[in-house]
Amino acid sequence: MEPCEFPHIEEQLGPILGRHGGDATRLLQILREVQDCFHFIPPEAVSCLASHLNLSRAEVEGVAGFYSFLSLTPRGEYRVLFSDNITDNMLGKAELMQYFCNKLWVEPGKVSEDNLVSVDSTSCTGMCDQGPAALVNGWPLTSLDNNRLDLVAELIRIRKPVAEWPEMLFEVRDNIRRPGMLLGEAFEPGAGIRATLARGAEATLKEVDASNLRGRGGAGFKTASKWSFCHAAIAEEEGSMICDVGGHPERFIVCNADEGEPGTFKDRVLLSSHADLVFEGMTVGARVVGARKGFLYLRGEYRYLLKPLEAVLERRRAAGLLGENILGEAGFVFDIEIHLGAGAYICGEESALIESLEGKRGRPRNRPPFPVTRGYLGRPTVVDNVETFACAARIAEKGGAWFAAMGTAQSTGTKILSISGDCARPGIYEYPFGVTVEEILRDCGTEDAHAVQVSGPSGTLVSWQEFGRRIAFEDLPTAGAFMVFHRQREMFAAAHNFAHFFAHESCGFCTPCRVGTQLQKRIMDKIAGGHGTPADLEELKQLGHILGTMSHCGLGHTAANPVLDTLKKFPGTFERKLKALSFEPAFDLDGALATARSITGRDDEWAHLL
Amino acid sequence: MSKTITIDGNEIPFAEGQTIMDAAMAAKIYIPHLCHNPEFKPHGSCKLCTVRANGRAVSACTMPAGEGMVIENKTGELDDERRAIVQMLFVEGNHLCPTCEKSGNCQLQAVAYCLDMMSPHYNHFYPPREVDASHPDVFLDRNRCILCELCVRASRDVDGKNVFGLSGRGIGSRLVVNSASGRLGDSTFAVTDRAAQVCPTGAILIKRQGFSVPIGSRIYDHKPICQVETEGKSGGEHE
Numbered sequence: 001m002e003p004c005e006f007p008h009i010e011e012q013l014g015p016i017l018g019r020h021g022g023d024a025t026r027l028l029q030i031l032r033e034v035q036d037c038f039h040f041i042p043p044e045a046v047s048c049l050a051s052h053l054n055l056s057r058a059e060v061e062g063v064a065g066f067y068s069f070l071s072l073t074p075r076g077e078y079r080v081l082f083s084d085n086i087t088d089n090m091l092g093k094a095e096l097m098q099y100f101c102n103k104l105w106v107e108p109g110k111v112s113e114d115n116l117v118s119v120d121s122t123s124c125t126g127m128c129d130q131g132p133a134a135l136v137n138g139w140p141l142t143s144l145d146n147n148r149l150d151l152v153a154e155l156i157r158i159r160k161p162v163a164e165w166p167e168m169l170f171e172v173r174d175n176i177r178r179p180g181m182l183l184g185e186a187f188e189p190g191a192g193i194r195a196t197l198a199r200g201a202e203a204t205l206k207e208v209d210a211s212n213l214r215g216r217g218g219a220g221f222k223t224a225s226k227w228s229f230c231h232a233a234i235a236e237e238e239g240s241m242i243c244d245v246g247g248h249p250e251r252f253i254v255c256n257a258d259e260g261e262p263g264t265f266k267d268r269v270l271l272s273s274h275a276d277l278v279f280e281g282m283t284v285g286a287r288v289v290g291a292r293k294g295f296l297y298l299r300g301e302y303r304y305l306l307k308p309l310e311a312v313l314e315r316r317r318a319a320g321l322l323g324e325n326i327l328g329e330a331g332f333v334f335d336i337e338i339h340l341g342a343g344a345y346i347c348g349e350e351s352a353l354i355e356s357l358e359g360k361r362g363r364p365r366n367r368p369p370f371p372v373t374r375g376y377l378g379r380p381t382v383v384d385n386v387e388t389f390a391c392a393a394r395i396a397e398k399g400g401a402w403f404a405a406m407g408t409a410q411s412t413g414t415k416i417l418s419i420s421g422d423c424a425r426p427g428i429y430e431y432p433f434g435v436t437v438e439e440i441l442r443d444c445g446t447e448d449a450h451a452v453q454v455s456g457p458s459g460t461l462v463s464w465q466e467f468g469r470r471i472a473f474e475d476l477p478t479a480g481a482f483m484v485f486h487r488q489r490e491m492f493a494a495a496h497n498f499a500h501f502f503a504h505e506s507c508g509f510c511t512p513c514r515v516g517t518q519l520q521k522r523i524m525d526k527i528a529g530g531h532g533t534p535a536d537l538e539e540l541k542q543l544g545h546i547l548g549t550m551s552h553c554g555l556g557h558t559a560a561n562p563v564l565d566t567l568k569k570f571p572g573t574f575e576r577k578l579k580a581l582s583f584e585p586a587f588d589l590d591g592a593l594a595t596a597r598s599i600t601g602r603d604d605e606w607a608h609l610l
Numbered sequence: 611m612s613k614t615i616t617i618d619g620n621e622i623p624f625a626e627g628q629t630i631m632d633a634a635m636a637a638k639i640y641i642p643h644l645c646h647n648p649e650f651k652p653h654g655s656c657k658l659c660t661v662r663a664n665g666r667a668v669s670a671c672t673m674p675a676g677e678g679m680v681i682e683n684k685t686g687e688l689d690d691e692r693r694a695i696v697q698m699l700f701v702e703g704n705h706l707c708p709t710c711e712k713s714g715n716c717q718l719q720a721v722a723y724c725l726d727m728m729s730p731h732y733n734h735f736y737p738p739r740e741v742d743a744s745h746p747d748v749f750l751d752r753n754r755c756i757l758c759e760l761c762v763r764a765s766r767d768v769d770g771k772n773v774f775g776l777s778g779r780g781i782g783s784r785l786v787v788n789s790a791s792g793r794l795g796d797s798t799f800a801v802t803d804r805a806a807q808v809c810p811t812g813a814i815l816i817k818r819q820g821f822s823v824p825i826g827s828r829i830y831d832h833k834p835i836c837q838v839e840t841e842g843k844s845g846g847e848h849e
Binding site: 043047056057058059061062064065066067068072344361366368503504505506507508509510511512514515516517518519522542545546549550551552586587 | 652654655656657658660667669672674691694695698699701702732733735756757772773774775776777778779780781782783784786787788789790
């Protein structure tokens with residue numbers, strides 16, 4: 001055995017474990033702190049946590065190995081992760097990252113010799129309206145350019161703690177361009193709860209039902225149905241009802257703020273400037289379903305929002321809007337805890353999110369049972385999107401009919417879109433449902449728009465011929481992403497980027513997604529490298545079919561969407577890259593020598609087979 | 611009157627709480643599967659047992675049977691999709707049947723034959739995977755691991771030892787061992803554990819037993835897996 005490098009791990013982890021009360025459901029939160037402390041999860045820490053949390057070592061290692069922001073091997077003291085969304089790339093991400101690496105003499109994906117810095121890519125960090133963006137030790141850097149990166153490199157070189165870096169590097173703007181009833185109208189904290197208490201829980205559920213509010217995460221399940229299923233469900237264990245300490249059946253309200261879909265950043269803005277509305281909606285939901293505890297699952301990329309959000313919670317507790325006897329109502333108990341993710345898109349899937357909340361690997365569960373009957377810790381749980389709760393707060397305050405008067409028949413209310421890419425005014429736009437793509441493009445200032453990726457890679461690619469289509473569940477459902485591409489953009493590059501995204505984010509549980517997303521990525525790489533053939537296009541279609549039908553969850557089901565959509569709507573972008581042959585071996589003879597070239601430091605003509 | 615489902619036109623009974631797979635097994639209908647073993651909690655990860663229930667693709671091993679469900683199982687389209695999944699399993703690991711001790715007793719190989727897989731079709735990934743010979747009685751060869759987690763479930767639920775787990779994510783998912791060194795020899799694993807017997811491939815092999823049953827006399831050498839599974843005690847060990 002190798003000598004133990006961390007002989008004092010017990011003492012070092014003591015305070016962290018103490019803060020979390022030795023609770024295994026907090027394993028992910030604990031691992032985040034260990035990562036911050038050591039810049040990786042040392043093997044000694046895995047053993048120590050396992051014994052204190054009464055878990056097997058393999059379970060702790062399983063969780064630590066699952067999340068992108070945790071690492072089982074050492075990372076740099078400064079870990080810089082460049083956001084790899086297509087919009088960041090359109091703004092020059094690849095060149096900037098190379099510039100930065102050259103500046104610091106470090107290779108992407110590797111740790112510098114002095115362990116000072118490591119640089120790598122990460123999935124979209126939700127700063128598409130102010131990219132190119134990156135994270136340094138988890139804190140967002142926005143609007144990067146060579147000058148800013150010079151400064152960052154210098155700060156790293158002189159080992160200045162990130163907390164002391166100039167604030168302007170971390171400035172995140174809201175960029176609200178078109179406010180509506182959620183973002184534009186004043187909201188008095190407590191108004192929704194007050195109306196709920198006056199009206200009664202049952203009548204409030206009726207209002208939510210009458211509003212026809214549907215989930216804003218994209219799937220569009222009717223919120224009132226979800227709430228009433230949860231309200232009706234009672235968790236049982238061996239024939240007896242599971243109750244909390246007060247003798248009430250336990251239920252939970254969870255707010256899904258794991259906004260990982262590339263191109264989506266509207267929850268970021270709701271949480272930074274309208275958190276009261278979101279927490280109010282959760283509290284209304286708690287009253288309706290009879291929950292006493294709520295969680296906000298905040299994606300790791302938004303850790304900078306943790307402190308401000310906790311301040312909002314504290315203020316609400318002081319105002320009697322959270323805690324015991326809310327607004328003086330005897331027995332109305334509800335409080336909210338914030339959990340941070342650690343870089344896993346799959347945790348946006350509600351059952352994977354629940355697993356992650358329980359401190360486990362974010363693996364989607366088998367369904368049925370659904371979370372509304374068996375969710376967090378096996379208890380009935382409502383999981384709703386940030387924006388859904390914000391809408392619910394408004395509905396509680398103003399009534400269902402008011403809400404239903406906006407939008408279309410099947411899509412009532414408004415939708416917040418996060419717009420990025422080739423437009424003059426990227427940012428946040430709130431529209432009544434039913435707005436056409438064309439109108440949106442006009443508002444955000446586009447010239448020559450050629451295509452829009454609606455609802456991110458898992459959504460729909462809309463070509464210029466379809467700009468008359470409407471944002472609505474009836475036509476183009478969306479979680480909010482709206483990425484614009486102008487005529488000069490190569491659409492293949494977007495599909496290629498998205499194929500890499502899904503391969504990186506597949507959880508690995510089911511065969512079709514674990515292997516299929518890899519195969520898709522490799523074929524797209526082959527085509528990008530100029531080795532593609534018509535047979536590869538057929539293979540992509542076939543893979544898309546397998547992914548779409550055989551996968552375990554929505555990630556796999558939609559992982560081929562961008563490739564299939566692009567093949568269908570922009571076939572030329574693929575065909576231009578193909579070799580005019582029916583077969584081309586996937587094995588790249590010259591590529592296979594890359595390792596040998598890197599070892600010998602050669603790149604001369606004799607080191608290539610062409 | 612008992613409740614029934616229909617599989618490929620045959621009406622079969624099921625009891626409340628049974629999955630489609632349970633009902634099919636009881637009726638001696640073969641639904642291809644690798645991660646499922648009726649002794650353990652259903653997992654639903656390999657996706658070979660995907661069937662169409664009332665037109666919707668579901669995993670037979672985890673989906674509860676429902677009164678009147680109409681299920682398609684043995685169709686050309688489903689078998690094409692299943693074959694693709696087996697091919698995916700072959701290329702993501704390092705499966706070299708001619709030199710593998712498990713050949714003829716291997717469920718992955720047997721399912722591939724059963725689904726008429728003639729080639730791996732996809733390009734091999736050739737991943738570097740760890741081999742662990744540290745245990746006195748058992749080899750762990752991750753080259754052949756298909757991540758079905760049967761050993762994880764057996765060790766946790768039957769042996770009460772939690773010797774195995776999964777770490778990593780996506781294509782980087784890997785079987786890990788519950789010991790400080792990560793080696794099987796330093797864990798509490800014993801050759802008598804149930805987990806030593808459940809691997810459907812040759813990832814967990816018992817030492818000093820190699821070729822005690824000669825090639826040609828093994829379980830699937832003469833009968834296809836669909837026949838073995840529906841004739842005998844289904845899903846049990848095949849040693």
